[in-house]
Amino acid sequence: MPLIKVTSPSFSKNATLRDELLSRFPNAVLNDAGQALAGDALAAFLDGADGAVIGLETVDDALLARMPSLRIVAKYGVGLDSIDQEACARRGVRIGWTGGVNRVSAAEMAMGFMLGLNRNLFATAFQMRDGVWNKNGGRQLSGRTVGIIGTGHIGKEVARMLAPFGCRVLGNDLLDMAAWYAANGVEPASKERIWDEAEVITLHVPCTPSTRAMINAETLRRMRPDAVLVNTCRGEVVDQAALKRALVEGWIAGAATDVYESEPPTDMEFLRLPNLVCTPHIGGNAVEAVLAMGRSAITHLESHFLK
Numbered sequence: 001m002p003l004i005k006v007t008s009p010s011f012s013k014n015a016t017l018r019d020e021l022l023s024r025f026p027n028a029v030l031n032d033a034g035q036a037l038a039g040d041a042l043a044a045f046l047d048g049a050d051g052a053v054i055g056l057e058t059v060d061d062a063l064l065a066r067m068p069s070l071r072i073v074a075k076y077g078v079g080l081d082s083i084d085q086e087a088c089a090r091r092g093v094r095i096g097w098t099g100g101v102n103r104v105s106a107a108e109m110a111m112g113f114m115l116g117l118n119r120n121l122f123a124t125a126f127q128m129r130d131g132v133w134n135k136n137g138g139r140q141l142s143g144r145t146v147g148i149i150g151t152g153h154i155g156k157e158v159a160r161m162l163a164p165f166g167c168r169v170l171g172n173d174l175l176d177m178a179a180w181y182a183a184n185g186v187e188p189a190s191k192e193r194i195w196d197e198a199e200v201i202t203l204h205v206p207c208t209p210s211t212r213a214m215i216n217a218e219t220l221r222r223m224r225p226d227a228v229l230v231n232t233c234r235g236e237v238v239d240q241a242a243l244k245r246a247l248v249e250g251w252i253a254g255a256a257t258d259v260y261e262s263e264p265p266t267d268m269e270f271l272r273l274p275n276l277v278c279t280p281h282i283g284g285n286a287v288e289a290v291l292a293m294g295r296s297a298i299t300h301l302e303s304h305f306l307k
Contacts (some may be wrong), residue, residue: 002068002305004028005046008055008076010290021053025211044072045049051305053297054083061087064139072096074297075286078103078153079235081207082271100153103288107157110232112203113256113277115141117228118200122256122277141165145197149191149214150205150233151177158202159186159285173209195222200230207234215239219244228254232283235260244270258283279287 004025008010012030021028029049031037037045037057043066046052052070059073064087073083074096102201116122120138127134142165149157151173159169163185168190171181181188191214194201201223205211215229215238220270223229229252231238240261246252256277263281265271271278284293 002050005049006030006053009034059083074300101292102284102289103153103157105286108282110256144199146200147194155195155204175306204229215241217242231257
């Protein structure tokens with residue numbers, strides 16, 4: 001029986017996923033301590049593993065060099081930016097991954113942010129706790145111009161959810177999405193056009209050299225003063241210091257983020273800004289999405305070892 005090790009604390013504490021994994025791989029080792037594993041600690045935990053269930057942990061060539069028995073990395077989640085795919089291929093380590101398994105959960109999160117920011121739900125709810133009766137109801141999301149940066153699985157799902165709101169939707173992606181855009185009422189647009197025209201900008205890209213700090217002082221200054229920014233993809237895509245300044249100085253109207261340059265974030269001044277809404281990286285963590293991501297990882301392990 002192959003030795004499976006699960007690094008993800010989220011997977012490890014989910015009773016359903018634990019039971020389903022252990023029913024197939026009875027000697028599997030889970031991260032019951034809930035440790036955030038990296039570097040030497042990650043290598044020590046994975047020592048001797050034939051297969052691994054990886055969440056947000058970094059799998060690079062240095063780690064793989066210390067894992068001669070490792071044959072498959074099964075991804076619990078959707079992003080592959082923490083896994084060195086070339087190193088895995090070179091060392092004969094398969095990557096078990098299914099794109100889009102949490103797309104509805106993540107897209108709903110983005111929609112919730114868009115609605116809450118535009119209708120002023122978050123600010124007024126926080127004020128009510130302090131006895132402040134603020135009747136500013138914001139503006140409707142319906143009819144707004146929404147720019148979607150990254151129209152992969154999640155970006156497409158956001159566009160689908162926006163359809164009943166009658167928004168003008170601008171889409172941008174590295175890949176040619178012209179046919180999909182035409183079929184779904186999305187206007188292809190450059191990033192620059194989205195910075196200039198969109199009243200809502202929502203980010204759905206991986207963290208790569210070309211997207212790191214894509215939202216920076218320059219791009220923020222180009223945005224409309226009534227624009228709101230939503231980030232549910234990767235924290236490194238946004239220059240956090242620049243966003244903080246933009247919110248303090250009113251370059252844009254507001255922002256919502258579920259992800260941060262380092263997690264958990266420590267800049268409490270940033271987190272407490274009145275025009276920022278922040279959540280602890282829960283976009284893909286709806287109950288249904290957690291099960292879907294975990295079962296995807298288990299399925300890839302089964303496919304590799306048991307069939």
